[in-house]
Amino acid sequence: GAARVVVIGGGFAGGTAARFLKGHGLDVTLVEPNPTYTACPLSNSVVAGLRSLDRQTFGYDGLRRAGVTVVHQRASKVDAEARRVTLGDGVALDYDRLVLAPGIDMNFGALPGYDDKAAEIMPHAWKAGPQTTLLARQLEAMEDGGVVVMSVPANPYRCPPGPYERASLIAHYLKTRKPRSKLIVLDAKDSFSKQRLFQAAWEKLYPGLLEWVSLSSGGQVTSVDPASLTLVTDFDRVKAAVANVIPPQKAASIAALAEVADRTGWCPIDPVTFESRLRPGIHVIGDAAIAGAMPKSAFAANAQAKVCAAAVATLLRGEKPAAPKLINTCYSLVAPDYGISVAGVYAPSDGRLADVEGAGGTSPLDAPASFRAKEAVYAESWFDTITAEVFG
Ligand code: FAD
Numbered sequence: 001g002a003a004r005v006v007v008i009g010g011g012f013a014g015g016t017a018a019r020f021l022k023g024h025g026l027d028v029t030l031v032e033p034n035p036t037y038t039a040c041p042l043s044n045s046v047v048a049g050l051r052s053l054d055r056q057t058f059g060y061d062g063l064r065r066a067g068v069t070v071v072h073q074r075a076s077k078v079d080a081e082a083r084r085v086t087l088g089d090g091v092a093l094d095y096d097r098l099v100l101a102p103g104i105d106m107n108f109g110a111l112p113g114y115d116d117k118a119a120e121i122m123p124h125a126w127k128a129g130p131q132t133t134l135l136a137r138q139l140e141a142m143e144d145g146g147v148v149v150m151s152v153p154a155n156p157y158r159c160p161p162g163p164y165e166r167a168s169l170i171a172h173y174l175k176t177r178k179p180r181s182k183l184i185v186l187d188a189k190d191s192f193s194k195q196r197l198f199q200a201a202w203e204k205l206y207p208g209l210l211e212w213v214s215l216s217s218g219g220q221v222t223s224v225d226p227a228s229l230t231l232v233t234d235f236d237r238v239k240a241a242v243a244n245v246i247p248p249q250k251a252a253s254i255a256a257l258a259e260v261a262d263r264t265g266w267c268p269i270d271p272v273t274f275e276s277r278l279r280p281g282i283h284v285i286g287d288a289a290i291a292g293a294m295p296k297s298a299f300a301a302n303a304q305a306k307v308c309a310a311a312v313a314t315l316l317r318g319e320k321p322a323a324p325k326l327i328n329t330c331y332s333l334v335a336p337d338y339g340i341s342v343a344g345v346y347a348p349s350d351g352r353l354a355d356v357e358g359a360g361g362t363s364p365l366d367a368p369a370s371f372r373a374k375e376a377v378y379a380e381s382w383f384d385t386i387t388a389e390v391f392g
């Protein structure tokens with residue numbers, strides 16, 4: 001029969017990989033514990049009360065219709081020698097090749113005071129679902145005049161522009177609903193994705209309302225105290241009415257169990273095939289992978305999955321995959337009718353995925369409101385298109 005491929009994780013990376021592996025005529029089993037998937041892109045609009053969480057939720061029937069066997073279990077063990085995955089219910093799945101696409105876990109050890117209990121008080125909302133709803137409710141319940149504080153980690157983390165989109169949309173919420181309030185963004189970095197576009201928009205739309213504190217200005221949060229809703233930096237203790245703590249992250253735990261994560265917590269891969277540098281026969285895609293210059297985005301996860309699926313099919317035929325080119329585009333909303341974007345093209349170079357010089361770029365710094373409004377529409381069209389491709 002056809003060669004067997006097991007895919008762990010039914011998000012943007014794993015869902016796409018399963019569909020395209022099936023398209024290459026392989027026997028594909030997708031392992032995903034949750035019966036539905038809740039997408040992060042556009043979830044910052046849910047935080048700001050502009051969108052319902054229902055619109056973020058997708059089922060797996062589309063993948064079943066495409067011929068993928070979907071098993072709602074957690075993968076609990078990977079034996080790379082025996083080429084076998086063990087599921088939470090004890091069932092074992094043998095594979096010829098394994099695609100690991102488990103996304104991220106919060107690295108709770110990396111920020112003193114922050115753990116899964118603290119996240120119930122100071123939500124991260126960096127995995128869409130109940131955490132998103134919790135942060136939205138906290139903002140709703142806050143009195144006008146309250147101080148919202150966000151903590152943003154150092155690189156690398158899921159969705160580089162995501163914290164700044166969130167800051168923008170929270171600022172929009174405060175401006176329109178609680179105008180005496182303030183947002184302080186404590187950042188462990190001095191620069192960030194689409195920075196000039198964000199900052200120009202903030203100056204125009206949210207002057208005096210949104211304060212960004214860079215690493216050099218003492219923005220790095222070194223610990224948090226959930227009991228007193230306090231964020232601690234080297235120079236200050238900042239008391240919040242609502243605290244959104246986005247902690248450092250790492251590849252989801254199955255990556256370490258499968259021994260494909262290195263000391264950074266992320267998974268080194270070959271840039272042509274996405275095969276693990278640590279364990280042959282296992283490919284790692286999406287946020288869990290170290291994809292060089294590519295950001296951890298749903299767009300990138302989808303692009304990597306297509307390249308990886310083709311490479312796996314080629315390798316299983318005993319042939320050598322050709323070097324790929326990959327694209328990423330990330331839209332961010334600064335206000336409901338104000339979108340900005342960044343695009344890049346990537347190719348293997350010196351063993352890693354590198355930026356193709358001169359390709360890509362960002363939205364123009366000076367553009368009329370009509371241009372920003374169009375990009376806000378494109379953001380939603382992109383979301384509808386990619387979710388239809390993966391889950392439709
Ligand atoms: P995930 O989507 O997290 O999927 C991983 C899946 O693996 C999950 O379903 C999980 O249940 C499953 N899993 C984990 N462990 C196991 C296991 N042991 N066994 C079986 N299954 C397992 N990206 C964009 O491109 N554009 C945007 O506008 C954008 N906006 C964002 C806004 C926010 C607020 C955030 C937080 C992220 C945003 N992103 C955006 C980033 C995007 O959500 C991620 O890059 C993307 O989800 C990565 O896909 P993935 O498949 O690697 O991981």
